[in-house]
Amino acid sequence: MNLNNNDITENIKKRIGGNRLAYVRSFGCQLNVSDSEKIKGLLKKMGFGFTENENNADIIVLNTCAVRENAEDRVFGIVGSMKKLKEKNPSLIIAIAGCMTAQEHIAEKIKKSYPQVDIVVGTSAINSLPKLMLDCLDGQKFSADIKEYDDFSEAVEQVRESSFKASVPIMFGCNNFCTYCIVPYVRGRERSRKPEDIISEVRQLVSEGYKEIMLLGQNVNSYGNDLSSDINFPKLLRMINDIQGDFWIRFMSSHPKDASEELIDTIFECEKVAKHLHLPVQSGSNEILKKMNRNYTAEKYLSIVEYIRKKDPEFSLTTDIIVGFPNESESDFRATLDIMNKVKYDNIYSFIYSRRSGTKAAEIQDSTDEKTKGGRMRELLNLQRNISTEHYKRFIGKTLRVLADGKAKKSDGYLTGKSSEFIIVEFEGDESLIGQFVDVKITEAMNWAVKGVIN
Numbered sequence: 001m002n003l004n005n006n007d008i009t010e011n012i013k014k015r016i017g018g019n020r021l022a023y024v025r026s027f028g029c030q031l032n033v034s035d036s037e038k039i040k041g042l043l044k045k046m047g048f049g050f051t052e053n054e055n056n057a058d059i060i061v062l063n064t065c066a067v068r069e070n071a072e073d074r075v076f077g078i079v080g081s082m083k084k085l086k087e088k089n090p091s092l093i094i095a096i097a098g099c100m101t102a103q104e105h106i107a108e109k110i111k112k113s114y115p116q117v118d119i120v121v122g123t124s125a126i127n128s129l130p131k132l133m134l135d136c137l138d139g140q141k142f143s144a145d146i147k148e149y150d151d152f153s154e155a156v157e158q159v160r161e162s163s164f165k166a167s168v169p170i171m172f173g174c175n176n177f178c179t180y181c182i183v184p185y186v187r188g189r190e191r192s193r194k195p196e197d198i199i200s201e202v203r204q205l206v207s208e209g210y211k212e213i214m215l216l217g218q219n220v221n222s223y224g225n226d227l228s229s230d231i232n233f234p235k236l237l238r239m240i241n242d243i244q245g246d247f248w249i250r251f252m253s254s255h256p257k258d259a260s261e262e263l264i265d266t267i268f269e270c271e272k273v274a275k276h277l278h279l280p281v282q283s284g285s286n287e288i289l290k291k292m293n294r295n296y297t298a299e300k301y302l303s304i305v306e307y308i309r310k311k312d313p314e315f316s317l318t319t320d321i322i323v324g325f326p327n328e329s330e331s332d333f334r335a336t337l338d339i340m341n342k343v344k345y346d347n348i349y350s351f352i353y354s355r356r357s358g359t360k361a362a363e364i365q366d367s368t369d370e371k372t373k374g375g376r377m378r379e380l381l382n383l384q385r386n387i388s389t390e391h392y393k394r395f396i397g398k399t400l401r402v403l404a405d406g407k408a409k410k411s412d413g414y415l416t417g418k419s420s421e422f423i424i425v426e427f428e429g430d431e432s433l434i435g436q437f438v439d440v441k442i443t444e445a446m447n448w449a450v451k452g453v454i455n
């Protein structure tokens, strides 16, 4: 008899009884965190509560990331150490999910070398988790599903990490094949969710009081390319903007090759879309951009920035930069510093290139030594520190709308939050304001944040 997921879930619930705990640990990006929220939703339906301590768990799920090779090694280390937990508690179920499992050789390695693992479940097979659990409870030693499915687990209720900030994946996979990146190989080709499903999820979140909706995709700008309806990302933004309620919309990531004037006009015209754009440049050198297969030049990138800055010279931009891509020359690196000086980012997320086997860039013989790369990284960070400190001064005397999201680490009685411009803002305030929008008048610029008083 073929059981559906609801029957399976009920069956598991009866068999495991009450008071069972799950430990779910997420590695890597926000898409993974969002997948973990779905995994938790499925586990909750099966009757599990949650624990932060793996020693107390009846099921452990590691939701892995494949972007960096050393992150994979770390996961193998953790899985190895779980052998002891399994010896102490043979009924413990250990499941590995996430991008690592999408590589067949990894799934094989887990099966062969880590007998303590019971379940392997791929990123688009999350909905199979109840079935795999049932196999496991029926005594099967190892069950796996790493197939690529097109249904996006729409029906899965999520256990969300925050009560006021929610991530909403709008698409999965990537078609871009940047030469340093493993994502297209582990998350498959681009698949967009239907706009009506996204809208109904956002509507539900807003009705529950969520204040920040983060739309996620590897390249949100190609949202809808694979759908037959006449929809694209700017249109989706406008549809979400029309939902009644007091909330703002963020999104990431936005590939510069597809960042259109229509997108920028939409950001400016939609009052709920946050006034910030994360536009990953990766390098300022056309030579390196070509080797990265990014499909834009520094000039094209700067023309997008110019279009934005004509509309608002102070508009907030952030970026990702890779330092030390194989054979990056001194002049390639200077071109990156040059673009930083021209754009004046509010913040950058920079990484020293890390070789990822399975990607094209991993095949390049690299002649740049690690010491040089380290020195370049320090120079780049120093430059950004100076740019941010100087640039944040533009907010002094202005009132920013801030979503308070927690207590400030160093100062008692202070809260921290992010403004619509994605600037960290610290201000004195009562904890009851966490999760609320607050107007803060900025009095001081630091090199990583601004300070202010509630208006």
Ligand code: SF4
Pocket: 174, 175, 176, 177, 178, 181, 182, 183, 184, 218, 219, 255
């Ligand atoms: S756009 Fe490039 S860097 Fe981003 S996920 Fe796709 S391949 Fe990776």
